[in-house]
Amino acid sequence: MDYIIAFLIGGAICAVVQILLDKTKMLPGRVMVLLVCTGSVLGALHIYKPFLKFAGAGASVPLLGFGNVLWEGMKKAIDAEGFLGLFKGGFTACAVGVSAALIFSYLVSWIFDSKMRK
Template sequence: MEYIKAFLVGGAICAAVQILLDKTKLMPGRVMVILVCTGAVLGALGIYEPFAEWAGAGAGVPLTGFGNTLFKGVKDAIDKDGFLGIFKGGFTASAVGISSTLIFSYIASWFFNSKMKS
């Protein structure tokens, strides 16, 4: 049942994003920023954590989960380091995700050529 919930929730988030991309003139980069900010705001309101516990990986894998991770890192760093935690908390909490993205993107660039969208 856990896999089904994750599949349905993650699929619903991805479907909503695809509809947003298809029905508006928003560029993909802006939509990604909207997702990260939405995850951070929902985390700040205390809504995202119970939702993520219920949905499992379906809520944690999309970019909304990344936004929530950034928020939690900044919140913990502010509690620990004060004002300076604003600047380093997000990097500390998401270092593994950012590093793996860079490494796997670099490896993928060996095998695939990018094409400009016309």
């Protein structure tokens, strides 16, 4: 049942994003920033953790989850180090995921011959 709930919640998030892209003049970059900021705000309001517990990977994988990870990292660093934690907490929390994305995309670029679209 957990897989079905994750699929439905993740699919609903993706459907909302697709509707935003199709029905508004918002560019993809703005929608992505909106998702990250929404995840951070929901984390700050203590709404995201119960949602994450219910939806599992359906809530943690999309960009909403990335925003929540940034918020959690900043909150933890601010509690431990004060004001300076505001600047380094988000980087510390997301460093592994961002590094993995960069490394694997670089490795894939070696394996596949990509061409620019015209």
